[in-house]
Structure formats: C-alpha cells, structure tokens
Amino acid sequence: AQSVAQPEDQVNVAEGNPLTVKCTYSVSGNPYLFWYVQYPNRGLQFLLKYITGDNLVKGSYGFEAEFNKSQTSFHLKKPSALVSDSALYFCAVRDGWNSGNTPLVFGKGTRLSVIA
Amino acid sequence: DAEITQSPRHKITETGRQVTLACHQTWNHNNMFWYRQDLGHGLRLIHYSYGVQDTNKGEVSDGYSVSRSNTEDLPLTLESAASSQTSVYFCASQEGGPTDTQYFGPGTRLTVL
Numbered sequence: 001a002q003s004v005a006q007p008e009d010q011v012n013v014a015e016g017n018p019l020t021v022k023c024t025y026s027v028s029g030n031p032y033l034f035w036y037v038q039y040p041n042r043g044l045q046f047l048l049k050y051i052t053g054d055n056l057v058k059g060s061y062g063f064e065a066e067f068n069k070s071q072t073s074f075h076l077k078k079p080s081a082l083v084s085d086s087a088l089y090f091c092a093v094r095d096g097w098n099s100g101n102t103p104l105v106f107g108k109g110t111r112l113s114v115i116a
Numbered sequence: 117d118a119e120i121t122q123s124p125r126h127k128i129t130e131t132g133r134q135v136t137l138a139c140h141q142t143w144n145h146n147n148m149f150w151y152r153q154d155l156g157h158g159l160r161l162i163h164y165s166y167g168v169q170d171t172n173k174g175e176v177s178d179g180y181s182v183s184r185s186n187t188e189d190l191p192l193t194l195e196s197a198a199s200s201q202t203s204v205y206f207c208a209s210q211e212g213g214p215t216d217t218q219y220f221g222p223g224t225r226l227t228v229l
Contacts, residue, residue: 032215043206043220044159051215090159094214101166101214103149103174108158 002027002095006107013081014115021076021089021110029097033074034104035065038088047089050074061085081114088112119143122207122221130229135194137224139207145219146212148190150174150182152203153223159206165190166212197228 003026013019025031032051036044048059055067065076076089088111092104120141129135139148150162161174163182171182179201181193194201207221 034217036220041223043222044208046217046219049215049217096214101147101212103161103164104218105161106151106159108156 002031002093002102002105004091004093004105004107006089006091006110008110009108010111010113012113012115015083016080019078019081019085019112019114021091021112023074023076023091023107024072025074025091025093026072027093027095027097029095031072031074032094032096033065033067034092034094035059035063035074035076036090036092037061038090038109040087044090047076081112083114083116086112086114120207120209120219120221122205122224124224125222126225128227128229129197131197131199133197135197135226137192137194137205137207137226139190139192139221140188141207141209141219141221142188143209143211143219144187145209146187147210147216147218148184149208149210149218150180150190150192151206151208152176152201153206154203162192162205163190194226197226199228202226202228 034049035047050057050067058064088109091107123138149164151159160176165184205224208218210218
C-alpha cells in the first residue's frame with residue numbers, strides 16, 4: 001500500500017531564509033509525487049510534481065522539490081521565503097507499480113509560517 | 117476557462133437529514149474524487165470515479181454515496197447526516213492517466229447539528 005508522511009506539523013522560518021518542508025513516502029513501484037499548497041478558506045493548488053527524470057523539480061512561486069530515491073523523500077524547498085508563502089502544504093503520492101491509475105494518497109499537511 | 121466548482125460553499129443541516137453536495141467540472145476529465153479535510157487527519161478519500169457509471173469506495177466511505185451519470189458531475193450524498201460528518205469537503209478531477217495532476221474545487225464547509 002502507498003503512504004506518505006510529513007513529519008512536521010509546523011515549520012517556522014524567517015522571511016528571506018531558505019525553507020524546507022519534509023515528505024517521505026512508501027510505494028511498491030515507482031512513485032509519482034506531488035506537492036500542493038492550501039491558503040486559508042481555499043482549495044488545494046498544485047505546485048509541482050515528480051514523475052521521472054531529473055531529481056530536482058521546479059514548480060510555481062519559486063518552489064522546487066528534490067526527489068531522493070534512496071531516502072524515499074521528496075522535500076519541498078525555496079531559497080528565500082516570503083511572508084505570502086505562509087500556508088498549509090500537502091505532499092501526495094501515487095503508486096505507479098502497475099501503471100494503473102490509483103488515487104493520490106495525501107500526507108496530513110505541514111503548516112508553514114514565515115515571519116517578517 | 118475550464119474549472120471545477122462546488123455548491124453550496126457552506127451548509128448547515130441537522131442530524132438525520134439527507135444532504136447532497138454538488139461538484140461540476142468543465143475540463144472533461146475522466147476521473148473525479150471526493151475528499152474530506154479534518155484537523156489532524158489531512159485529506160481522506162471518500163469516493164472516486166474513473167468514468168461514467170464507475171464509482172469506487174475510498175478510505176472513509178461509510179455514510180456517503182456517489183453516482184456518475186455524466187462526465188462533468190459527481191454529486192456526494194450523505195444519506196443520513198451525522199455530527200461526525202461535520203467537515204470541509206473537497207472535490208477534485210484529473211484527466212485520466214496516472215501521471216496527470218489532480219485539480220481541486222474550492223470546498224464545501226458542512227456543519228451537522
């Protein structure tokens with residue numbers, strides 16, 4: 001079965017500093033990995049995804065994520081945090097073991113707070 | 117522009133009543149999903165559909181049902197609302213392949229008194 005863990009409920013970072021939001025996953029086959037962001041009273045917005053290829057994936061709003069197969073991780077990063085990045089971030093995984101279409105499994109979310 | 121909408125955005129109902137939440141997408145996506153979001157639980161899958169007349173149970177399907185009579189809509193019905201079903205409900209759609217992105221609606225906040 002596929003699963004994803006976000007080990008930190010809350011991440012605090014000063015504006016201008018680099019940020020990292022952690023995600024680890026477990027799948028039977030090749031992972032398809034996604035990051036979403038949720039602003040207050042809004043739906044989830046897609047940030048980026050890893051399917052195959054380059055381990056460093058670039059996405060919206062200056063975010064990027066690094067796929068590490070040996071550590072089964074897909075951490076979200078940004079070189080310089082903005083106050084407007086404060087939101088709830090979700091990591092999600094889909095197991096591509098049989099090339100079938102299984103639903104995304106989401107982590108519990110990490111609340112990012114960027115302090116001015 | 118293509119989009120995914122949910123209605124109503126807010127709903128208050130009483131225990132035991134039947135409630136239907138609407139989800140409509142204009143992308144012509146094959147796949148549609150319903151999630152609920154609760155503090156401490158993240159997003160949990162309720163039901164999903166991979167096409168017209170196809171429905172599948174998710175992780176927390178008890179007390180919920182869906183039907184897919186066309187590509188655009190996947191209504192979620194709470195047969196007899198319970199206080200434990202107070203939550204924020206999100207609908208999502210996805211084109212069809214396993215690498216395709218899911219796109220989410222704005223959510224419906226449901227309160228069961």
